[in-house]
Amino acid sequence: MNNDRSFSTLNRIHTIKQLESEAFDLIVIGGGITGSGIALDAITRGLKVAMVERYDFASGTSSRSGKLIHGGLKYLQNFDIPVVKETGSEREIVYNNAKHLVYPIKMNFPLIKKESYNLVTLKAGLTVYDRLAGVKKEERHTIYGKKKTLEREPLFNPRTVQGSGEYVEYRTDDSRLTMEVAKTASENGAAILNYAEMVEFLKDEDNKVKGIVVKDHMDGNTFIVYAKHIVNAAGPWVDVVRKKDRPVTGKYMVLAKGIHIVFDRKSLPVKSSIYFQHKGRMIAVIPVGNRTYVGSTESRYKGDMDDIHVNLSEVQYLLGCLKDMFPAIDLGVHDVISSWAGIRPLIGEEGKSPSELSRHDEIFESDTGLVTIAGGKLTGYRKMAERVLEHIDKKEERSIPPTKTTTLRLSGSQFESAEEIDAYIDRLQGYYQELQLTDQQIADYVYRYGSNTESLLQLMSDFDQKYSNKEQRNILAELHYTVKNEMVSTLADFYDRRTSYLLFDLEKVKRTLDVVTEELTSILNWDEQKKEYEKRQMFYLIKKAVQFKEA
Structure with missing residues (x-):
């Protein structure tokens, strides 16, 4: 296991050094649920893994789904029996591995x-x-x-x-599920970075991909990462990535x-x-x-x-x-x-009508060796990862061990049952009585952070004397927790993908925005220009959530 700072924004320089200095077995491009799932599967099979995400984890499709781990009922209408079967069994696995997030x-x-x-x-x-x-x-x-x-x-x-x-x-929280999958991959040794965009492929003398040039969006610098295999898991952006390798032919998004x-x-x-x-x-x-x-x-x-x-x-x-x-x-x-x-x-595919569009996941490989996975659904993320690793196994000289993710608990999910979660909530309520949190507040935190909630409540205790306003105390503790443990780098990372306040509690966002902006400015040493830019971004996202475009 890496130290517990490994998935921290404050540890960014160390992560970049690791990405630059090591030779990896696998680079994953894209930090949504698909890319994070591949990184977790690969690292737990013993491969050396790097994953880069252009923006934030789950900032694309993986935070904008219907937030359901579907059993595949609607596929029955099309007699898509294998999909119903696989989706049903996968749903059970996803639930068992993340009981605080999937219920x-x-x-x-x-x-x-x-x-x-x-x-x-x-x-x-x-x-x-x-x-x-x-x-x-x-x-x-x-x-x-x-x-x-x-x-x-x-x-x-x-x-x-x-x-x-x-x-x-x-039901699930899709962006939290993605976060915990990525975090679990990091805890197992994967080198993972957000705000790191793949801008160019490096190729060897046989014209095979051997690495990528990455632009760090935090400081504008570029660096190089090398690996034996590269997987493009950029979701709706997979063709944008493919075009940097080869013109897109055949199937397309x-x-x-x-x-x-x-x-x-x-x-x-x-x-x-x-x-x-x-x-x-x-x-x-x-x-x-x-x-x-x-x-x-x-x-x-x-x-x-x-x-x-x-x-x-x-x-x-x-x-x-x-x-x-x-x-x-x-x-x-x-x-x-x-x-x-x-x-x-x-x-x-050329010549196919819109009604024939495939909703299944598919793997493509270009003649340069770039592997692309496209399509698929949130429920099937673990199985998609397994298929990618099977594809890579065929290219490897050595045999890759079988998947371990069938029974691998995600970070924060150290619970055997719903009753155990209830008992944990009761225990925290008793132990942190001086924080004067309601049972519902503690339950909400546990259903977000799982068995990691105690670290958050400890931070709240540390902040208790400093803030008489309980809402400010709570949200600033949550901010510190997510910066230190979940790679929060922007206000939107925090309000949207780590907490979903942007989606479900806009009033809280408005009430706390000033104090959170000041605190994040202090933690990440933002200058005035960066601070104002971040605040404008949040105002824009708040407006976008409630003002609708005339098409």
């Missing part, structure tokens, strides 16, 4: 007039799904008639809802955009999580604490990949879906308290 939720699937499911097909579908996905006995589906369905969810439209099925899905909108729970007080069909499209309504989020749309995207906006027409589309499903609730654009938009890469 089962009851999903209510209403049967709606004129949609593609009826009572017979839903019952058959959920039965097959339970079997294929290896669903535990106590989590198998239940079917309800119309009367019981409307009792259980009074907001449903009684004119169109005919009954319902209830089954188990798993087609971008699909999806948006989610967030309401106060009081505005959309659903009794449980709901997954419903609206004119063939699947829409999820997911309550989280005192919020409810809704998504997703899907449309082709050709705009700026680094600055994706939610369009007013997309918000209105989701509001229309909600009006049809819950006619008693009158929601308008002004009720949306935050939002997010993301893109996911689908795999296109």
Whole structure:
């Protein structure tokens, strides 16, 4: 194990020296869930691994998903049996390895007039799904008639809802999951750096890739990293990376955009999580604490990949879906308290229509030896990593050991069961009584940081005398914790991807922005220009979350 400072922004110079001085077996380009998963799989098999991410971990698709570890129910409609089977078993593995971040939720699937499911097909579908996905006995589906369905969810439209099925899905915090995977790879010895962009490939005399030139976005310097194998796992940006190696031929990325909108729970007080069909499209309504989020749309995207906006027409589309499903609730654009938009890469091929776009992951290799993985979903990240390592194994002279990630607990996930998490929350509440945190506050921290929460509460204790304002004390302790242990380098890293306050608690962001900016300026020695730039960025992100573009 590396020392506990290894995944710290304050340790950046040391990490760059490590990247420059060592010869690696594998360089991974991209620090989303796919790249982080590959780094973790490879390092735990005994390879020497480097990973570089152009911006922040999970700053692309991996923080903008629907935040569900899907069991693959929707693939049943296309009779995609292998995908349902793999997704179901993977979901269980992801849950067991990160119990503080992945938890089962009851999903209510209403049967709606004129949609593609009826009572017979839903019952058959959920039965097959339970079997294929290896669903535990106590989590198998239940079917309800119309009367019981409307009792259980009074907001449903009684004119169109005919009954319902209830089954188990798993919810997660996608950016936290990515963070813990990357952090676990680092704890096992991988050299990992954010704000480090691959700008050029280095090739040997046989024209094979042997290294990369990296630009450090923190100080503008460049450095070189060498490795036997290079994997491009840049998500929607994989073609941008491929073009630096070779012109893209054959299969290419087609971008699909999806948006989610967030309401106060009081505005959309659903009794449980709901997954419903609206004119063939699947829409999820997911309550989280005192919020409810809704998504997703899907449309082709050709705009700026680094600055994706939610369009007013997309918000209105989701509001229309909600009006049809819950006619008693009158929601308008002004009720949306935050939002997010993301893109996911689908795999296109010359001569194929948009409906034939593949949602599966695929591995390509160019004649220079650059390996690219594209497509796929959050749920399948571990399996995608395994496939990449199998591909590399075929190229290696020595045999690479089998994967260890099937039972590898992620950082912060030292829990055997949900009961153990509850006991940990109780213990922390007793031990840190002087902090006057509510049970809910401690639970929120534990479901974010897991068994690492104690380090955070220790920092709060240290700050207790200094700050009479408890909210300031808490958020500054959280800031220090994430800088020291989770490579926070910007305000957006902290407010968006480490804590999700930008997505679910914009008012907290506004209340604490000044004090957090001052503290981060002090920790990272920012000059006035950098400080003002960072603050402007946050104002822009706050505005973007609630102001929608006229398309």
